[in-house]
Amino acid sequence: MAVATITTDSDGPLTQSHQREVTAAYDRAKIIRKAASVAAFNGWMTGIIAFCSAPFAIFSLSGFIVTIGLSIVTYNEFRGRKRLLQFDQEAPVLLGWNQVGFLVLIISYCTWMLVVSLTSDGPFTAELKAKPELSVAFNSAEQFDRYYKMLVAGLYGAVIMLTGVFQGFNAFYYFTRRKHIKAYVENTPGWVLDLQRLTPTN
Structure with a gap:
């Protein structure tokens, strides 16, 4: 009596065909993982700057605003990275506007510091005003301040x-x-996306 046998492509839970689909999808997602790596790098760098600026937040309002702004940028970079690895199509939009906000923050701070520095007495003039006896050694502080x-x-x-x-x-x-x-999500089987979302790699 003949016994029917069922053969499978693989002894594991996924057939060889499934494994090929997962491998192909992993290769196609390389550009997305690269973007996630960029977000991670930006997040760590901004976080370090925020940490270093924290002591200045105690002594000035501008320092406080900059530290808070940097902290928000850092948070959004890591949040965007996580969403990229979930193939969220809105993640790049979040990260893009986050960088625009970072740009506005830095330019605003630099512009403010420029205005304050250029419209107030320079450090040499201020020092001479505080200590008139130094004017004997320095005839004029204007050149130094310039x-x-x-x-x-x-x-x-x-x-x-x-x-x-x-x-x-x-x-x-x-x-x-x-x-x-968008192209990756449209061209990748749903079950592969679900699998990758459960086990994100970067």
Whole structure:
């Protein structure tokens, strides 16, 4: 008497066909995992800056606002990273606007510091006013203050320019990831997406 046998492609819970689908999907998701890595890097870097700025938050309102702003940016980067690994199509939008907010925060702070520095007495003039006896050694502090203000303007101007380039590029990069997630979700079987969401990798 012949005995019917059932053969499977694999001894595991997934057949070889399923395994090939999972592997192919993993390869296609590389661009999304890369974006998640960028978000993680940005989150850690912003978090370190926020931590370093925290002591200044105690002594000035501007320092407090900057620290809070940096903390929010850090939180959103990690939140966006988590949503990227869940293939949430709105995650790149969140991350993109987060970088725009970061850009506005830095430019606003630098502009404020520029205005304060350029419209107030320089440190040398202020020191001479506080200690008139120093005027014997320094005939005039105007030249020193002029150089100081030029240095301050150059420094904050460079920060504004570099921030515009770096944060602007980051925002553009994030916004353009949305189409990749959309295409990935549309071309990946639902059961594969569910599996990857249960076991996110980066």
